[in-house]
Amino acid sequence: MNLLHPFIYAFQEAMTSIRMNKGLNAITIGTIAVSMTLFGIFLLTYINLQKAATGLGGKIKMVAYLKDTVTHQQAESLKKTIASYNEIERFSYIAKEEALSDFKKKLRDKKTILDGLGSNPLPASFIIEVKESFKTLSSMEDIARRLENIEGVEEVEYGREWIDRFETLMVFFKLGMTAVGGVLMVGLLFIISNTIKLSVYSRLDEIEIMKLVGATNRFIKGPFIIEGMIQGLLGSFISILLLTVIYEIFMSKINPSLMIIFGLSDLSFIQPKLIAGMVISGISLGFIGSVVSLGRILKVRT
Amino acid sequence: MIQLYHVHKNYGNYQALVDVSLKVEKGEFLYITGPSGAGKTTLLNIVFCGVKADHGQILVGGKNILKLNDSDIPYYRREIGVVFQDFKLLPRKTVYENIAFAQRVIGVSSKEIKRKVWAALKMVGLSHKKDLLPPRLSGGEQQRVSIARALINEPSIILADEPTGNLDYDISMEIMKLFEDASAKGATVIVATHNREILKTFPHKVVKLNRGKVVEE
Ligand SMILES: Nc1ncnc2c1ncn2[C@@H]1O[C@H](COP(=O)(O)OP(=O)(O)O)[C@@H](O)[C@H]1O
Ligand SMILES: [Mg+2]
Numbered sequence: 001m002n003l004l005h006p007f008i009y010a011f012q013e014a015m016t017s018i019r020m021n022k023g024l025n026a027i028t029i030g031t032i033a034v035s036m037t038l039f040g041i042f043l044l045t046y047i048n049l050q051k052a053a054t055g056l057g058g059k060i061k062m063v064a065y066l067k068d069t070v071t072h073q074q075a076e077s078l079k080k081t082i083a084s085y086n087e088i089e090r091f092s093y094i095a096k097e098e099a100l101s102d103f104k105k106k107l108r109d110k111k112t113i114l115d116g117l118g119s120n121p122l123p124a125s126f127i128i129e130v131k132e133s134f135k136t137l138s139s140m141e142d143i144a145r146r147l148e149n150i151e152g153v154e155e156v157e158y159g160r161e162w163i164d165r166f167e168t169l170m171v172f173f174k175l176g177m178t179a180v181g182g183v184l185m186v187g188l189l190f191i192i193s194n195t196i197k198l199s200v201y202s203r204l205d206e207i208e209i210m211k212l213v214g215a216t217n218r219f220i221k222g223p224f225i226i227e228g229m230i231q232g233l234l235g236s237f238i239s240i241l242l243l244t245v246i247y248e249i250f251m252s253k254i255n256p257s258l259m260i261i262f263g264l265s266d267l268s269f270i271q272p273k274l275i276a277g278m279v280i281s282g283i284s285l286g287f288i289g290s291v292v293s294l295g296r297i298l299k300v301r302t
Numbered sequence: 303m304i305q306l307y308h309v310h311k312n313y314g315n316y317q318a319l320v321d322v323s324l325k326v327e328k329g330e331f332l333y334i335t336g337p338s339g340a341g342k343t344t345l346l347n348i349v350f351c352g353v354k355a356d357h358g359q360i361l362v363g364g365k366n367i368l369k370l371n372d373s374d375i376p377y378y379r380r381e382i383g384v385v386f387q388d389f390k391l392l393p394r395k396t397v398y399e400n401i402a403f404a405q406r407v408i409g410v411s412s413k414e415i416k417r418k419v420w421a422a423l424k425m426v427g428l429s430h431k432k433d434l435l436p437p438r439l440s441g442g443e444q445q446r447v448s449i450a451r452a453l454i455n456e457p458s459i460i461l462a463d464e465p466t467g468n469l470d471y472d473i474s475m476e477i478m479k480l481f482e483d484a485s486a487k488g489a490t491v492i493v494a495t496h497n498r499e500i501l502k503t504f505p506h507k508v509v510k511l512n513r514g515k516v517v518e519e
Contacts, residue, residue: 006409206403209390213451214379215407217372 010222032235192289232286309358336511383452442473
């Protein structure tokens with residue numbers, strides 16, 4: 001016997017079943033498509049916010065101000081200490097004089113107001129850029145605390161509030177997304193399993209005879225499982241199409257200057273990995289939905 | 303071939319079979335009779351592994367069928383041909399497709415199916431009606447289709463549950479003739495019936511049930 005035969009049979013039967021219940025299948029596939037599109041919009045928003053955050057985060061610098069008593073020699077040894085932090089991407093040293101001349105440059109024609117100062121009031125500092133993976137509130141806090149404990153460091157500043165707010169926002173976003181995703185998933189499983197159940201009921205006479213003549217459960221279930229998987233597959237395909245259309249419309253409507261503010265050259269759209277993820281989730285939903293609905297129907301003996 | 307020892311089956315509180323023991327030799331032809339509700343269908347179903355006995359032992363071809371796993375049952379059933387009073391044909395499939403369907407779903411190749419279906423149709427004398435839908439056939443013809451489907455794998459056991467229940471005398475005799483032929487070829491046949499004319503025309507061993515008990519052998 002050809003090993004592929006049961007698979008081909010199941011596929012043909014699934015297609016027959018879909019053709020027989022066209023309307024119901026169309027509704028199910030449409031629901032899968034719309035739900036996955038909704039979730040996709042959430043996900044893309046999240047991904048792009050995160051991308052914007054790293055864009056902005058790149059501009060967040062940590063500044064460690066040094067005490068006035070720190071000598072050049074001490075500053076040199078501080079450089080070595082800071083260089084030994086593996087959380088730090090790069091840093092630069094701004095000496096007191098440099099700080100003052102930078103400040104004067106910024107003041108331009110008003111720089112005469114500084115003439116009355118006898119000494120340089122500006123501290124020397126290190127401008128530190130933390131590595132991407134450490135740009136979270138807790139690691140920034142941790143790094144800042146450790147820097148502050150170093151002899152000669154007066155104070156460390158970083159965009160604490162900004163990071164705090166953004167992190168809270170993202171946590172809520174993630175929570176919301178998980179909730180919406182969970183609800184959609186349960187809803188889809190329910191819809192798919194109901195469609196498959198109706199499909200099973202419309203073929204109960206065939207199933208009865210299949211059992212009588214000794215068809216295996218796998219052979220009986222196969223077509224229905226494939227039917228569910230086809231629904232999931234088509235649903236995810238359509239949702240990818242819908243997302244593409246929505247993305248194009250959004251890009252044509254959005255004000256380019258807004259993008260620049262967020263430091264985004266363009267919005268991330270679904271990458272191959274995400275497309276694969278959507279297709280796989282669609283197929284898995286179809287698989288699980290149909291397996292769930294087949295559970296009890298196909299009991300062999302009472 | 304088939305041995306039942308002290309088999310009990312309850313549906314809730316209702317005792318459908320009570321301490322039933324019987325033995326059918328290989329190639330033997332056995333009638334199970336008794337009034338409606340006596341437990342005939344339940345008995346056949348137990349042999350077919352459609353319902354599970356509550357107590358007792360059932361050996362079929364040396365196998366203890368109560369010990370079969372759910373996944374073994376389909377293969378066990380391929381050794382058994384079943385026929386029912388209501389034929390159980392698919393109304394939207396042709397005669398040919400009805401018989402072929404039963405082969406296809408156990409994974410027989412199309413080429414093999416064609417050969418076997420033709421042979422089966424010829425055996426029951428319905429080759430010329432192969433393209434008709436079952437509702438267009440007479441009751442006797444429909445039963446012959448269902449017998450063709452049951453016999454197509456040359457099963458070693460045939461179970462028939464009131465196969466002539468809806469049929470006239472002449473037609474009933476034709477149908478019984480098909481079971482006689484199968485029996486003559488070596489199949490073990492059990493027919494549940496309460497049709498006395500059949501018992502007279504084709505006399506064989508009889509087990510009589512009443513309220514789930516064997517009352518006569
Ligand atoms: N699935 C079931 N649930 C409850 N009672 C049943 C079931 N099947 C059969 N019975 C009862 O068991 C008894 C025997 O039924 P059955 O074996 O069909 O008898 P027969 O075939 O001799 O008419 C009947 O009284 C019937 O109502
Ligand atoms: Mg009965």
